[in-house]
Amino acid sequence: MMSRSLVAPLLFVTAVCTACKDDKPRSDTPPPPPPPVASAAPGACSSGGGELTDALSAPFFAKSTGGYCVDPQGEIKTYGEKGKLSMDEVCTTAFDGECEVYKRFGLKRVVSLHYVDGSGKGGTVEVNLSQFGDVAGAYGMFTLRVVAGDPAEPSTPKPLAAGAAGAIGTGRAYVWRGQHLAELQYVNENESPEELAKSSEAILTTVGKAIGERLPGATTLPPAAQILPADKRVANGIVFQPKDVLGWTATGPGAVGFYKDGDRRWRVLAIVKDDADQAKDAFKTIKSKPGSLPIAATGDEAAHVVVPSAGEDKANAPKVEMLVARKGNVVWGVADEEYALRAVSGPDRDKARLSKEEAVAKMSQLLATPAPAAADAGAPAAPAGSGAAAPSGKKAAPVRRTE
Numbered sequence: 001m002m003s004r005s006l007v008a009p010l011l012f013v014t015a016v017c018t019a020c021k022d023d024k025p026r027s028d029t030p031p032p033p034p035p036p037v038a039s040a041a042p043g044a045c046s047s048g049g050g051e052l053t054d055a056l057s058a059p060f061f062a063k064s065t066g067g068y069c070v071d072p073q074g075e076i077k078t079y080g081e082k083g084k085l086s087m088d089e090v091c092t093t094a095f096d097g098e099c100e101v102y103k104r105f106g107l108k109r110v111v112s113l114h115y116v117d118g119s120g121k122g123g124t125v126e127v128n129l130s131q132f133g134d135v136a137g138a139y140g141m142f143t144l145r146v147v148a149g150d151p152a153e154p155s156t157p158k159p160l161a162a163g164a165a166g167a168i169g170t171g172r173a174y175v176w177r178g179q180h181l182a183e184l185q186y187v188n189e190n191e192s193p194e195e196l197a198k199s200s201e202a203i204l205t206t207v208g209k210a211i212g213e214r215l216p217g218a219t220t221l222p223p224a225a226q227i228l229p230a231d232k233r234v235a236n237g238i239v240f241q242p243k244d245v246l247g248w249t250a251t252g253p254g255a256v257g258f259y260k261d262g263d264r265r266w267r268v269l270a271i272v273k274d275d276a277d278q279a280k281d282a283f284k285t286i287k288s289k290p291g292s293l294p295i296a297a298t299g300d301e302a303a304h305v306v307v308p309s310a311g312e313d314k315a316n317a318p319k320v321e322m323l324v325a326r327k328g329n330v331v332w333g334v335a336d337e338e339y340a341l342r343a344v345s346g347p348d349r350d351k352a353r354l355s356k357e358e359a360v361a362k363m364s365q366l367l368a369t370p371a372p373a374a375a376d377a378g379a380p381a382a383p384a385g386s387g388a389a390a391p392s393g394k395k396a397a398p399v400r401r402t403e
Helices: 087-093 099-104 135-146 193-214 276-287 338-342 347-352 356-367
Strands: 068-070 077-080 107-117 124-132 165-169 172-177 180-187 233-241 254-261 264-272 293-295 301-306 321-327 330-336
Touching (some): 068 193, 099 107, 124 193, 135 172, 276 330, 321 356
Antiparallel strands (some): 077 107, 165 172, 254 264, 293 301
16 A cells, blocks of 8 residues: 555546536436336337427437337427426426436436337337537536446446447437437336347337437547547446536546456546646646645646545545646546445455556556647547447446446
8 A cells, every 4th residue: 555655656546537426416226217108009100100399309300210110199398498398397207306417517408209119019219318508518418327337337338339429228328419418218018128128229229320310419529538548448438527527626627537457447537628728727726625745757747636535435435546647738637446446445455556657657658648739629529439448439326327
């Protein structure tokens, strides 16, 4: 275990994005499914599907796809800006009381509809399409929905090549592009769990891709997420905060990546600003926190900082520390993986931490990463893909958990 005197050249402990507890409601119990929709009779899609009555969102949906169609007997509900229902009604009818989280990310409008199985086998796909005030808010909400806990857990949704980034688990899928986040849920009371897992993957992939192709906006990640190293990153292992990354006021937008190499785990923080002066301001805020210590000869400036743990059991929580360094308009952080530390105790917890050599090597690699040009730092940088390990092919609780 590292002593305080060794902190200067070293690294430290993490809880990187779990510190965003105010924006990430958690629960061990998945929320209940939406009210069941009456099963459509065979031939329900013979006329091509129901009418897309909301002119603003109609271009984003296919009337029929994969043997399913917009329910001819269903109602398309709209909330918020230019909607028939108020934004407050989202809290009681669409988001199971989680709407305050969405609102903090700049939620402006929601469209709710469902697709039915034209063969009459009882399947339905509920779709909630949320529009946010900007790309950062929409992508941030997407990552919070997908990363409801440890992204290395088998229950975490897997990457889905849809829109700019997507994720899919049993019965649920998410698609993000531009200012929009689509959340899809499959329901079929006639199927066994095994049958549901298979059929939901097929239709959610089809509907998700159809929506992702039609949504407006570039298929690119925000700069802070785009610059995160792809190598060894856990699939869908990014959490993005538009403003207060790790709970540090006005330091964002920032992204946290989750990494795994064999039994070694760590996290990386990236904050990209428009210019070096803005990055200096963000770094100044970070290093002003209690317990911070300056570190010499690392980037343009560096510090060891203590990050409050986000876990409820703070008495037994591991100490969370991070090495933060600025180079130009980018602020980097390297930290141990809090989930790995929480899983063990005593000497095993010390072994789960990154060694001095590992920490120094990882930060050196980050500082060698070319920073986005100042003029481009506030805009998307490159193709995002589905959110998997590599940006060019790739991609919060309850955030509703996919089991």
